[in-house]
Amino acid sequence: MEWLVAVHVISAIVGIGPTYFGHVLFRKRQRMEQLRQSLALFDLLNYFPKIGGSIAVVSGVALVGFSGWEFADLWIWISLVLYVLIQIVAVGILGPVVGQLIHALNGGDEQEAGSAAVTNKAAFLLAKANRLFNIVSFLGLVLIVLMIVKPM
Template identity: 25%
Template sequence: MGLFGLLLVLHILASIAFIGPTFVTPIIRRSARTVGQLHFVLGITTKLAIMPKIGGFVLILTGVGLMIITKMGLSQMWLNVSILLALLMIVLIDGWIEPRMKKIIKSISESQDQGNEIPAEFRRMIKKIVPVEAAAQLLMIAVLVLMVVKPF
């Protein structure tokens, strides 16, 4: 396996690390039924949040490496659109979802009723994030499709 093959394998693995937690986190979070369970779940998902950051960094490095090796640069429209959508996705996750999740985690950690049902206020805070998470997931699917199909 040459340098191209190695970079391609690392690029694919990095994309899994980058994308995987974003799809799994909302499912894990929805499984919580009590404040204690929600606190536990948010702790797990906070730890999972490092994977997209590492994966994203490796994704950029390997992507640039692949662009250099293939001498493609930014000449392909599908690549430019993919990069633009990925940047938008990062803005949604790091700029909109993550700060709100930190606020929810802080509120949950301050809650004294660890065994009781999740209060309506926490449910409302979480429900506000759901549409933005869905948009980020759709952007991820679009980027994956563009990377695999290379339509234009």
């Protein structure tokens, strides 16, 4: 059982951890080339939440199955709902915003030839992405706290 707890904790850290790098990667006042590099790094880091988060859910369900907890426990349902909300915001909402940001940087309507500054549209999308990262980070923090203080 200890190995399953270890797998669950490590996969949760790997799965949620890169979310907090989004605040650094999508910071304001970047030049165009810096933002392109940040998006490339974001693309690489995006594999960790997909893999780690999936393993965390599977191992968490296994922990519930092998322990004295029941799926009827409120904290388990709240945890699952938080995880689903994180996925909805991160994949369903943030993903398309990042796609629009990439499009705006790679030849969007407002881009001036040779401009090193981020366009207005890209700046708007960048601010929107930051707000979504704040939401995901907050929900992730609540989820982590819930996992630490869960009822015994």
